[in-house]
Amino acid sequence: MTDKIEINLDTINLDIRGQICPACLLISLKEINKHKETLRCRGANLVVKTDHRDATRTIPDAATAMGYTVSVEKKKGYYEITVGLEHEGRQA
Amino acid sequence: MLDGLSQIFFLNLALGAILGFVFHRSDLCMAGMFRDIFLLKRTFLLRILFLQVVVTMVFFFIAKKLGLIGLYPPPNLGLASLGTIMGGIVFGAGMVLAGGCVMGTLYKMGSGSIISIIAFAGLIIGSAIFAEFYPAWLQITKKTAVSEAVLLSQLADENLLTIPVLIFSSIIILRWINLKKLSQKAYAEGYIDPWKVAIIIAVLNLIIYLSSDMPMAVSTGYAKIAAYIEKALIPEHFDTVAFFGKESYSVLHPVSKAAIVGGPMAVFDHMFATEISLIIGVVLGSFISAIMLGEFKLTLSTFPPPKQNVSALMGGMLLALGSRMAGGCNVKFLMSGLPLLSIQAFLFVFGMLPGAWIGTYLFKKFVISYDREGQ
Numbered sequence: 120m121t122d123k124i125e126i127n128l129d130t131i132n133l134d135i136r137g138q139i140c141p142a143c144l145l146i147s148l149k150e151i152n153k154h155k156e157t158l159r160c161r162g163a164n165l166v167v168k169t170d171h172r173d174a175t176r177t178i179p180d181a182a183t184a185m186g187y188t189v190s191v192e193k194k195k196g197y198y199e200i201t202v203g204l205e206h207e208g209r210q211a
Numbered sequence: 212m213l214d215g216l217s218q219i220f221f222l223n224l225a226l227g228a229i230l231g232f233v234f235h236r237s238d239l240c241m242a243g244m245f246r247d248i249f250l251l252k253r254t255f256l257l258r259i260l261f262l263q264v265v266v267t268m269v270f271f272f273i274a275k276k277l278g279l280i281g282l283y284p285p286p287n288l289g290l291a292s293l294g295t296i297m298g299g300i301v302f303g304a305g306m307v308l309a310g311g312c313v314m315g316t317l318y319k320m321g322s323g324s325i326i327s328i329i330a331f332a333g334l335i336i337g338s339a340i341f342a343e344f345y346p347a348w349l350q351i352t353k354k355t356a357v358s359e360a361v362l363l364s365q366l367a368d369e370n371l372l373t374i375p376v377l378i379f380s381s382i383i384i385l386r387w388i389n390l391k392k393l394s395q396k397a398y399a400e401g402y403i404d405p406w407k408v409a410i411i412i413a414v415l416n417l418i419i420y421l422s423s424d425m426p427m428a429v430s431t432g433y434a435k436i437a438a439y440i441e442k443a444l445i446p447e448h449f450d451t452v453a454f455f456g457k458e459s460y461s462v463l464h465p466v467s468k469a470a471i472v473g474g475p476m477a478v479f480d481h482m483f484a485t486e487i488s489l490i491i492g493v494v495l496g497s498f499i500s501a502i503m504l505g506e507f508k509l510t511l512s513t514f515p516p517p518k519q520n521v522s523a524l525m526g527g528m529l530l531a532l533g534s535r536m537a538g539g540c541n542v543k544f545l546m547s548g549l550p551l552l553s554i555q556a557f558l559f560v561f562g563m564l565p566g567a568w569i570g571t572y573l574f575k576k577f578v579i580s581y582d583r584e585g586q
Contacts, residue, residue, distance in 0.1 A: 137508070137513030139324055140246075179398065
């Protein structure tokens with residue numbers, strides 16, 4: 120998974136559908152930390168797919184506290200949480 | 212015309228469905244509350260719990276003063292012992308590992324979470340395991356009882372205790388309202404603010420206390436389900452298990468003189484009418500909410516990782532063991548016991564806090580290895 124991520128610099132996809140907290144939050148935080156460089160320096164976004172409603176509260180809360188911009192969008196049956204520095208027209 | 216117990220059953224079924232619905236919408240998760248103290252250093256949901264306890268306390272206090280409460284203290288609250296603290300520790304660890312408490316597991320299961328279905332199975336299995344050790348555990352609780360009183364108000368004047376607590380708590384809550392600390396940005400569709408849900412739960416709990424003579428409780432319901440299953444599968448062994456033959460409470464109603472009997476026996480009794488109804492109702496209400504939002508998610512295509520399933524099963528078992536060791540769970544003790552200033556409830560919370568810390572530690576160590584650096 121990590122090799123592919125290095126090639127695609129725009130988005131890092133993380134699909135944690137079927138999982139609940141605290142797993143959702145811990146996995147997301149782990150990925151955010153793991154790809155810190157890519158997210159912070161290269162302007163990539165981490166896109167988390169989750170069907171656990173509580174994660175749309177905990178993940179944005181934690182990521183915002185770490186200085187990232189977060190947006191949440193509802194898809195068909197799940198939520199997509201985008202974590203990054205420069206999405207939705209925000210300047211880094 | 213339905214008899215009294217059946218009326219209580221259907222009333223609690225309906226109230227349970229409302230509970231399940233609002234729990235699903237707000238994710239007012241008690242496991243999350245205690246876990247996030249240690250995991251995120253966040254106390255938002257804990258403030259909501261405080262609000263809920265205080266509002267419930269006001270309701271129960273007024274109802275008592277108006278003479279509306281028949282049984283006080285309610286017979287489903289008992290004597291505190293060191294076993295209550297030990298049960299709280301086991302329970303606290305279990306709810307973090309299971310991803311939800313006895314209530315959270317129900318509403319998450321209703322919305323189709325496989326992990327919570329596994330935790331539910333763990334709760335049933337854990338209840339059956341406890342039943343085997345019940346006679347030995349009973350001796351421990353008897354030897355380590357800390358007080359002859361059930362409620363603090365039996366030791367000191369009720370007004371002198373309750374009124375200052377309510378005034379002081381109201382000041383804290385008003386301060387939080389001014390600082391906007393009782394709401395938080397949320398993104399989920401159909402979200403209901405947890406503070407609203409806290410008040411709804413307090414109202415439902417009052418209705419339950421007035422209609423069934425006991426405030427909300429749910430965990431012995433799991434033991435009762437275990438009793439029915441064990442009776443069906445291994446009837447010879449079932450007959451020898453003392454736990455499944457002994458009522459938890461048996462009292463006469465002071466006004467109607469009707470016998471109120473309930474316990475983990477495999478029969479339709481007061482506990483069946485009050486607790487099994489809530490279990491079914493919460494699952495149903497959450498299911499309805501999830502379907503309405505198009506968020507029902509029971510599918511094998513996103514089957515959770517093995518470690519999380521093991522954690523859920525173990526967590527569920529610990530939830531059952533902890534609540535049976537303590538004589539109740541977070542619903543009875545935190546939602547109902549704290550507002551009544553039950554000594555048992557205070558000791559349970561005292562155990563639950565370190566328990567949640569242990570659960571969080573175990574989860575980070577064995578399920579998803581995580582430290583601050585994300586290594």
